[in-house]
Amino acid sequence: MRANGAVKVKVPTMLRARVGGEAVVEGSGRTLREVLGDLERRYPGSTATIVDQGGDLHRFVNVYVNGEDVRYLASLETEVAAGDTVSILPAVAGGS
Amino acid sequence: MSSNGFPTFTEDEVLRYSRHIILPKIGGAGQRKLLDAKVLCVGAGGLGSPVAMYLAAAGVGTLGIVDFDRVDLTNLQRQLLHDTDDVGRPKVASAIERLEGINPTIDYVPHDTVLTSDNAMDILSGYDVVVDGSDNFPVRYLVNDATQMLGTPLVYGSIYQFEGQASVFLPGQGTPCYRCLFPQPPPPGAVPSCSEAGVFGVLPGIVGSIQAVEAIKVITGIGTPLVGRLLLFDALDMEFTSVKLRWDPACPVCGEDPTVTELIDYDLFCGLAPAQSPPEAEHGVRTTVEA
Numbered sequence: 595m596r597a598n599g600a601v602k603v604k605v606p607t608m609l610r611a612r613v614g615g616e617a618v619v620e621g622s623g624r625t626l627r628e629v630l631g632d633l634e635r636r637y638p639g640s641t642a643t644i645v646d647q648g649g650d651l652h653r654f655v656n657v658y659v660n661g662e663d664v665r666y667l668a669s670l671e672t673e674v675a676a677g678d679t680v681s682i683l684p685a686v687a688g689g690s
Numbered sequence: 691m692s693s694n695g696f697p698t699f700t701e702d703e704v705l706r707y708s709r710h711i712i713l714p715k716i717g718g719a720g721q722r723k724l725l726d727a728k729v730l731c732v733g734a735g736g737l738g739s740p741v742a743m744y745l746a747a748a749g750v751g752t753l754g755i756v757d758f759d760r761v762d763l764t765n766l767q768r769q770l771l772h773d774t775d776d777v778g779r780p781k782v783a784s785a786i787e788r789l790e791g792i793n794p795t796i797d798y799v800p801h802d803t804v805l806t807s808d809n810a811m812d813i814l815s816g817y818d819v820v821v822d823g824s825d826n827f828p829v830r831y832l833v834n835d836a837t838q839m840l841g842t843p844l845v846y847g848s849i850y851q852f853e854g855q856a857s858v859f860l861p862g863q864g865t866p867c868y869r870c871l872f873p874q875p876p877p878p879g880a881v882p883s884c885s886e887a888g889v890f891g892v893l894p895g896i897v898g899s900i901q902a903v904e905a906i907k908v909i910t911g912i913g914t915p916l917v918g919r920l921l922l923f924d925a926l927d928m929e930f931t932s933v934k935l936r937w938d939p940a941c942p943v944c945g946e947d948p949t950v951t952e953l954i955d956y957d958l959f960c961g962l963a964p965a966q967s968p969p970e971a972e973h974g975v976r977t978t979v980e981a
Contacts, residue, residue: 634751653873661932690735690894
């Protein structure tokens with residue numbers, strides 16, 4: 595685990611191609627926004643389907659910090675600490 | 691119910707359902723609830739196959755199946771309701787034939803049609819529980835909204851490649867619905883369908899079986915239903931996790947001040963062109979239950 599707020603980001607299948615095929619990547623930052631910004635710098639385009647152009651979370655994707663929906667915490671300003679797990683959950687409709 | 695207050699069964703039923711009847715949490719009373727229940731499976735595809743087969747075997751008294759599609763050879767890698775000989779047949783016909791083989795003593799209701807805003811209330815209103823095994827966003831929002839308006843429990847399941855999700859949405863304030871989870875659908879084309887992205891054949895077997903479990907729990911009132919929780923399954927890592935799902939007081943359908951009080955144009959809502967009559971059994975058709 596890296597120092598300085600390295601958090602584990604679990605990447606859903608749909609977005610793995612954008613982070614080099616990894617299922618879990620580490621990101622650093624004190625808030626979710628900083629962690630996603632870190633990911634975007636290292637994997638350009640990786641957060642386009644998570645954060646909209648206005649800098650808010652898209653409404654068809656949910657992000658959880660340690661299993662809690664960040665919409666009910668402080669959204670992108672939710673504070674994170676080393677060892678926390680960020681999970682990204684896009685809407686999927688498949689059933690066939 | 692007999693005069694002594696105990697549920698009555700035929701001789702065949704006592705034997706057929708004996709493993710449920712002797713099971714402490716289900717018992718005769720639970721089996722009676724199953725036999726009296728009416729469940730609608732939306733879609734007779736990957737998720738719909740285990741859902742319908744287990745619910746039929748369990749003795750859900752009336753099982754409706756809605757699907758407009760026909761069996762395709764590409765379905766058989768995962769859709770256990772259908773046989774190779776069924777290719778080209780309507781899925782509801784093929785499905786009910788398989789289900790009759792499993793349990794000929796319950797009632798089946800075929801709905802060989804596209805589920806739309808015009809017919810959804812009519813079709814869904816005849817059922818106690820709806821299980822969503824559809825495969826596109828417009829139908830998922832349609833089924834969510836209709837069940838919320840009708841006050842019918844909805845058992846949700848969805849799959850993508852190697853990952854699945856499941857939850858139970860109970861109507862009424864205080865518990866979340868699909869719109870509380872995903873207030874808006876992704877833009878068209880952002881999420882590939884199974885026919886575009888591929889799907890691991892066993893995955894719907896697992897997620898659909900979980901939906902069958904939840905439907906039976908809702909009907910019999912046993913255990914803790916998957917309400918306010920979203921179960922996530924990853925077949926590659928063989929990992930089940932769940933996240934908390936909260937009721938959104940601002941939800942346009944189940945919130946404190948609902949703004950969507952009748953069914954809308956779900957193609958439009960999902961950013962697609964207005965509804966058209968479906969082309970012949972193509973994949974990824976809008977406002978249709980391809981499953």
